[in-house]
Each structure stands twice: as structure tokens, then as C-alpha cells.
Amino acid sequence: MSDRTATFGQNTNSFKINVKVANLTNRTTQVEIRNGKRFFGGKADLKSPPFNIEFVEFTEDGIRMDIPPRTCATGHKLELVIEFITPQKTIKFRSQGTVESVEAIPDRHDNIVASLNSYDANEWYFIQKLFRQRQSSVTDLFEKLKGDR
């Protein structure tokens, strides 16, 4: 705690990292989800309700996300732009990917796993390290507060 002293009167949230999947483009079908809106062939699909893609999990080779239903199928090629927003800076991560699995959650969304390829490996390593360090820092604070330290 002493190296990140909370000043009296300020509960901080220095662990906060917002993750926003700003753009998911299905190169196979030309469907695009950009800032929650669906586009097809560059034109907005006004009938589709807005949907914020949720980044659920870091998998072995890529990521798991909740996306609008019927956006892609196994084997489809994706282009992704994911923003990782910390109090200090925003990292805009671009990658291509392949859909490895799709699980339909009835009446809700699809849950997909995409393996990543064609991306800046150093940037991806940095992002994963950021999340690991965040987890370690939270655990340090948590255990100090529990009195385990």
C-alpha cells in the first residue's frame, strides 16, 4: 500500500481498465459491428438493435466475446479493433482472427472464441501483462486489507 498511498478522502480506482471492442468486421460476410451498430457492405443496418460487444475472456490463442447473434460462423475471418482504456492511456489493438467456435445463447447473443493472427505480438504481450499485473496488484491490496500481510 505504501507505494500507492490512498490520499485521505480519495477512494481511487487505479485498477480500472475499460475494454471496448470498437470494431468487429467479418471479412467473410462483410458484416461489421462498429461502436455497437451493425453495418453491412458499409451501410448501417437500422433494423438491428444496438449491441455492445463484451470481451469475456483471454483464451490460449485469442479471446472469447459476446457478439450479436448471427454475426459469424466457425471458420470465418475477422478483423478486430479493441481499445484498452486505462487511467494513464488508451491502447488501440488491431488484429485479424479466425472464429474457432460459436455458441448461440438463445434470445441473447452468440458467444465466440476467436484465435488471433496478424497482430503486433509485443503489443499483445504488453496488454496481457497489464492485466496480469492488475490482478496481482488487486490481490496484494486485497490480502493487505484481509490482514494477511
Place this chain on the structure above:
Amino acid sequence: MAQETASTASPDFTLTKDQLNKFNTFIGEKNILIADSNQSVRLSLSRVLSEMGVRSAQISLASKYHEAKDQLDAKAHEIVICDYHLDSRYGLELAPIHRNKRPNIEERLFVLVTGNSNESTVAEAAEEDVDAFILKPFSGASIRYFLVRAALAKAHPSSYRAELSKGRHLLDSGNLEEAVRVFNTAMTLDSAPSMACYYMGQGHEKLGQLTQGTESYRTGLSFNEIHYRCSIALFDSYTTQSKPKDAYGVMKTIASNFPMSPQRLSKAIELAVRTHNFEDIGLYHSIFTNLDERRDELRKCVCAALVVGAMYHFRRNNAPQAMQLLQAAAVTAAGSASMLREIVTLLVKFNLAESADTFLKRFDAADRAGADFLCSDLAVLDALPATRPADVIMRGRKLLADGIRDPIVHRIMIKREHEVGHEEEAERLMAEAISTWPDLSNSFQLSVTGQSPAPTK
């Protein structure tokens, strides 16, 4: 593994085969409840557990708080993994239920997996004795690592922790003197046994030995001057012993070194008011504004403290600081009519009717037919220097005719009716007021005795 800290741990959260085997031994046939509103998260967590060798029959899933509670009631799962938010409730509300169902500390785990990274949430989880705090988005590796870590800390504790655990069992079963002896032994097993001191203090307190309890916490703080549990316990101890100034001193140390859970913040504010540390109210307000979760009870507590703090500053002729706190109170009140009324009443009391008038505009349109607004409005009208008595009387009579019964209305009407020589009406209102609110009879009489009688018509 039980000894290493997260910050010195393997940065990629890898586990050895031995650790995984020990985890599987710990899990055995235990049942696991996963509670999360997001189905993808429930499935991901199930998948990770299955990959670790847990059978699907051991895993229950719940998407809502009530589902989770019902399942916990029915099956008494040894392990609960849940999110901070569960539909409209909080996952941590399951923690005391879980402890009740599974009083044996060694066999249970409560793990929070949440996207809420606010430090006050971490403090809340620590105070609820949660075993691990895992952030979303997670990786399978982080889930595995922290689950195994939490499990092995229970299954293979150090000799110090084993002694602490033994002592806790004795505390829980009411064998208090033996518990204190065990914690005394535990103190010899670690170079900085603040936790043993904390539990020893708990034992002394349960034995009614408050002074020894306080001493134990202070001893714990001598090993680690910012040991959270000892600090909180010392604060609670001083509070129980009606030593608010000492308690407040400890609270300020806690606030300076640790994030505050909402419950702790509420206690700090109440104590600041009780000990007249009004200068600190603004700081507690800033802690409140940084919380992700601002529950209604806490909001009311903060608002009330800001108003009391403003009163303090008015009395010290520090109107600018008072007005700042009132502005903060009005924003924090988020349109609460009763709180806005408190603010207006205070300003009228300190002869700041014009300022009070600006706060009337903050009432929601929907509240303008309600008693809080109408009484506040009358109070401001009565206080404004250019107001004619007849205007106040006309407004007040309308409120009374509409059935508004409020001490403010009666007080103002008694004063004004007396002022213009309507003695019979003033006396009738006085009798009605004293009968309805006998505790306030002095203030009603002051409305009249504080005025010179009006000349007779």
C-alpha cells in the same frame, strides 16, 4: 504456495502438477456454485473447473441472486464463485449465508469474480472474508491459479496459520479462554503476528475483557502500524467503549491508508459528526463521489452530514464554505425533496432567504405539489425581506385549507396572524400546533413572544 504473495508469484500464473493434485484432493466431492448474470461467464468458469477435473455434477449454476440463494439453501455448496452484482442484488450478500451453511472455515471457499475493480469493492470483499478476488476479463490461467492458491492456503496452511485456524474454531464454538491461549501460542510462530493479536482481541472482547481486547489490537498495530484488521477492530473497540475521539483518530488513520467500503464510510461520517470534526465532511464527500456504488442509505447519510457541516460553518461565520457544502448536498440529494427542504430550512434559519430561493428551483416538478416543497416555499416567502404579511397569510391559509399539517406552516402562520392582530386565529393555531406537536410547544410560543403585539384595529 500458501506463503508466496501474488506480487512475487509467477507472472503468468502457472501451476505445478503437485499444486493441481493438491487442489483436486481439496475439491474431492465438494459442490461448487457459480453465480453470474452472464451465461458466457458461467459457462467459461464451468469449463475451467471441468478442465481441472471437477465433475459437472458437482457444479451448479445460477444467474440471479434468488436462484443462487435457493441453491445454496438446498445444497450448501462448499465453494461459491460469484460476481459482485447479481441482477439487482450484491453477490457479497451470499457470503454470510455461505458461512452459516458451512461454518468450517477449512472446507469452504468464497471467490469473487467481477469486473468491478473499485478499491472500495476490494475493501468490502476483504471485510466479508472472501477468499479470492479475481477481475474480469479473466483468463483460464488466472482462474485456475487463484482458485488453487485459495484452496491450498486452506488445505496446507503454515504452522502459524494452522494455529490461527485452530483458535478460530475455538472462538466460533465459544471456547474462549482456550482460544486466547492458542492465539498466544500463535504469536510465537510468526515475526509479525498482527493477525494473532487481532483474534486474541476478539477473544478478549467476547469474554467481556474490553481493555485487554484493546491492548491486543494495539499490540497487533505495534508489529504493523497499518494492519487493517487490527485498525478496524480498535476503531470498533473504542466505539463500544464510548470513546468517540479515540475511535475517530483511528478512523482517520484507516481513511488515510486504505480504501473505504461503503459501510465503513457511513460509520466514519457518523463519527465525524458526533465528534464535531466537521472540517472532514467535505473529504468524506469526495470519497463518496468516487464510489462506483452509491447506495441510498449512504447517500442520505452523506447529505445529512453535509447539511450539519454547513450549519457548523455558518455558526463560525464561514458562509462560503457552508454554501459549498450545501451545493454538494443538493447535488448528492439527487432531487430528494426531504433533503432539499433541510437545506432551504437551514438557509432561512441563517437569514439567507435569497440563497434558499435558488435551492427551491432544484425540486423536481413531480415534487412541487408535495408538503416538502410547499413548506419550503412558504418558509422562503416568509423570510424574504420584501414580502408583505398578507401574502404569507394568504399562502399559508391555502396550505392549511389543502390539508398540509406541518410545524413550519403553523409556526409561520401563528407569527404572521399575531403580527397583523388576528389574535383569535393565532391562538387557535397555537392550540392546534401544541396539541399536534407537543414536543415543539416552546418554538410555537416563541413565534408569538418574539414579536411585539400588533396594534388593535
